[in-house]
Amino acid sequence: MQPFEYANPTTVKEAVGLLGNKWDEAAVLAGGTDLISLMKDYVYSPKRLVNIKNIKELGGIRADKAGLRIGAAATIDELAESPLVAKNFPSLAQAARGVTSPQIRNMGTVGGDLCQRPRCWYYRDGQGLLASPGGRSLVTNGENKYHAILGNGGPAKFVSASSLGPALIALGATLTLQSSSGSRKVAADKFFVTPSAEGSREIALLPNELLTEILVPMGGTKNATYEVRQKEALDWPLATASVALKMSGSTVSSARVVLGHVAPMPWAATQADQFLAGKSLTEAVAEDAAKAALSNATPLSQNAYKVQLARVAVKRALMAAAGARG
Amino acid sequence: MPEYSWPEQGKRRLMGTRISRLDGGEKASGRAKYTSDLNKPDMLFSAVLTSPHAHAKVVSVDTSAAKAMKGVTGIRVVSGPGTEIQWAGTEIAFVAAASEEIARDAARAIKVQYDPMPHLVKEENLAAAGVRAKAAGEAITGDPDQAFKDADVVSEGSYGIPVLTHCCLEPHGQVSQWAGDKIEMWPSTQNVSGIGGDLSKNLELPATGVHVHMDHVGGGFGSKFNSDRWGIEGTRLSKESGGKPVKVFLDRATELTIAGVRPSAFGRIKVGAKRDGTITAWQSETWASGGFGGGGSPPLPYVFTTIPNQRKNHSAVSLNAGGARAWRAPNHQQACYLTDCAIEDLAAKLRMDPLDVFMKNADVTPRADVYRLQLKQAADLMDWKKKWHARGDSGSGPIKKGLGLAIHTWGGGGHASNAITRISPDGSVEIELGSQDLGTGTRTAIAIVAAETLGLPLNAVKVKIGDNAYPPSGGSGGSTTIGGVSVSTRKATVNALDKLLDAVAPSMGLPKEQLEAVDGKIQQKGNAAKNLTWKAACAKLGAKTISETGVNDPKNPGGLMSAGVGGCQMAEVSVDTETGIVKMVKSVAVQDVGTLVNLKTAESQIFGGCIMGVCGALMEERIMDQQTGRVLNADMEFYKLAGIGDIGEIVVKINTEPQFDKRGVIGLGEPASIGLLAAICNAVANAIGVRVPNAPMTPERVLAALERRNA
Amino acid sequence: MSSKKDPDVSKKPRSAFSRRGFLGGVGVGGGVLGSGLLSPVAEAAPASGPAAVPITLKINGKTQNLTLEPRVTLLDALRNHLDLTGAKRVCDRGTCGACTVILNGRVVYSCTVLAIDAQGKEIQTIEGIAPAGKLHPVSAAFVQHDAQQCGYCTPGFVMAAKGYLDRHAPKSIEDVEKGLGGNLCRCGTYVGVRQAVLEASREMKGGRNA
Structure with a gap:
């Protein structure tokens, strides 16, 4: 790890004042589960860390009439254990519980989950986020079994590592980003982006902004998350689907199906959304919706199997949601 | 002359009973001091700079910036200009400094210029290895051509298991101190009596010049016998730093890159048999790599050694990758996998229960009675006859269950002591x-x-x-x-x-x-x-x-110990055929250990061996990148090891019947770790109705095999 | 690994902040901070480092005063500076659990917590869970069920188990498996660990959160 300066603000105002205009000037330290490893591997060496765990206003999970308010520094475990979350948003609780290490759940924060960097092994080996030294993609020509099968037409081939992103997008969450010049609200599905140049990030957050709160509207949806993960112990999912269904009787009036770990960002499977609208949810319908969700998949040389896994995730998430409370 | 023989079975008070390990409390309370835990007075820390290139010539090494850093006490360049690097991770220089942070900073401040050269780091595809593959020559027994012609059934398949690393949780390293003409060494080693002599030899000193101490070692699995470059250079750095003790421990990525691997083994295997399951012919074309030095042939056919007609060919593939070290039961997992998977495939082709085929062919093993007994005992513990179904005949629904088995052997005779x-x-x-x-x-x-x-x-x-x-x-x-x-x-x-x-x-x-x-x-x-x-x-x-x-005296043990054991391991798995994810349901291990010393720790060895089998069968593999020549998963996140929720039920039976007991003490660490890997992979084939050729049985491999079956 | 590609290999940290970035909203503080290389940025929240700074940790109920760079992890502070070596450095990347300690009652990977960040928190290490010469019920159960071989992962497992049992009462092996999903063992001691944790749970009944 390179040396750095450590700051420990107690208010959001102080915190954003400590951030920089470039990513290498300052980084937000929340749970540290990703950041510290990136720094140990010299993949990222910010000159200042701004600890946000002592900012009270960033913690906690509560509900008001606008919906469920999750502080960015609330831990994954708080989310996994929250009765409020379990009652209204099983998809979010399931996604949180998919982080099967108690240590990571205790340390990692909701904001950190959304802002964590991809696990692409070329990126982690110092080859850059796009892993294209000299303009040639190491991913395309190399070991890509864990890489993207959707949204991979550009230079970005990694997959978004966020566990909670798909659920939050499906649930229509809004994120609050604060800088010293003010705050802005970004819909969860606009928070994630696919970078096209080395040096840009896979989230819409700017270096001088702090993610402060996630607001999940009480939508009255049936929702569920299904992760395809090889190990029971701590392991990254190979594919995830999170779905939120607005029902009218036994008919789906509208659906949001969002895939995780299959694209450089959580992938809104709008074809599936359209397919599901107006249908009664049966296993056959779920299966067809899953096919629709993956209809645009463009697997790389070694990851066609992930298309199948993502389909299974969609189907199982839909069936789970159908059985879940609204 | 005093009577040394073991007390009669039944008259032993302690031997063979269930006794808690004496250092258990020390370890489970964190009080046990491993070498990596030592903080000696005035101790310096060393960091190693390694080559990012898999094959390159070192052009220049500039240590001036590192030398100028405050707290740096010594630098040793071990791969100077002109050195040809043959694998990524090769040690270039060692630095000693007052703190770990300074040592790391200084190692990174060393500027090295390389002239990169072409490399080969993958061996799954033998054709792509070209001149890097060296054939070892053909070995023939009997008349394999005629035997295959005469066979009622011939089964042929491809099989492979990849390179694994040892992944000792305590990495390789040591603390050493060279003050005056005296060297004190605290290694993390499997070889307390021998490592000092190895260090002396490397330092060109008298063998008696090194005093070695070690209370606990955090795993070795065959990779920790020698003083290694870090031992030699750490000791030299101590001398260069005024005789202060120097601590060198590899970081995890370096540990997984250069501190030893289990060689891979791949092969095309053909087995011929009579209609009743009697195996008559064996043919194997295999290749393997354990790094730059290539890789020897596993002992084939494994256990079924006296199949009357055999043709064997093997090629060693030299890779620009970290080298092999003995890995718990060297070459036996590979041999067991190649053999027992091929025999399971033969059984499937014969529409026979592999248990019956293994029983039938016990006569071509060196210990037919032992294996027949163990197969029966294991089958009883698994409830095999009730659970087994013909390959692929596993009912409707996406979740398929299957059974598999394997048998193994090991020497395990006591060393000179x-x-x-x-x-x-x-x-x-x-x-x-x-x-x-x-x-x-x-x-x-x-x-x-x-x-x-x-x-x-x-x-x-x-x-x-x-x-x-x-x-x-x-x-x-x-x-x-x-x-x-x-x-x-x-x-x-x-x-x-x-x-x-x-x-x-x-x-x-x-x-x-x-x-x-x-x-x-x-x-x-x-x-x-x-x-x-x-x-x-x-x-x-x-x-x-x-x-x-x-x-x-290993040559004259006087009946107190002997060598050569058999074992049988069985697996029950469930496979989600929609995702290709395999879960362990149950494992059974029956093991011959001769005279049992401690039932409790012996069982632990077997549990552990089985769990290593689970790792190797389902998730563990070193993944190399041909473009960069580097290990892509030199970490514990994508170098996957089973966690506590991934192992299923494990049932162990140790053979203590008189015919085993009378043989004297025999080692069991290695044999316990051999068979289950193949058994699990056989269980997957039984469950899904098709062979997954290469381990580990990850979702992409399982789904690819299912796709081939359905095509 | 030290061979990670990094163009900044030999660069030392330097003051590279755009002043403009810090002027909006917070104002500029007074003089240059004692140890910082960077421009001071906010009076209320001064930054420490990158050079070594005084750090106070409360470990096993005892206050420890150290002088450490902010980049030193809690694990390295424990092992290299306080000779509390029960927590082990294995993956050093928050994956294997060998470094597990309990922070404010919750299990964490100490390799991925900065020492400076652990200030003001109750840090419990394996050295602090039982008096000298005694074994904590979890440790005793690990011995009884031989839930260890080389033992290098064991202190982390014991702490993970203790942290889990402080808050939960497992009813089954499946519960234990969920509670200990963040630790890895290479020797393969999980069969013993499952039994040990169930037994320790029975032992600790009534003593939870103690």
């Missing part, structure tokens, strides 16, 4: 030997043997190991330790007891031949009423301490 047993006038007993406890329970086994011999409780014996000032004892590799130390301890202790009986016989008015040590007493055989307490007996020594040696 010397022990001293001391009995003091105050009654205390000490055993000294230059051995080590890798976590197999060696310390406890030594105490059990000594206490059993002296008729004392376990806590009356103090075991001193982990120092090369003690009598030399072999390195702990190849499951040779338990045989070696049990025999040397038994002999030393019997000899010491003999001396004690000499001393007490006159005062008891009995010839020593009529005395025995039982229940903390020296008593007359057949007349327990005539006795001296242990303490009173030892007091008869006056001022003299008994100090007797005992030797295990």
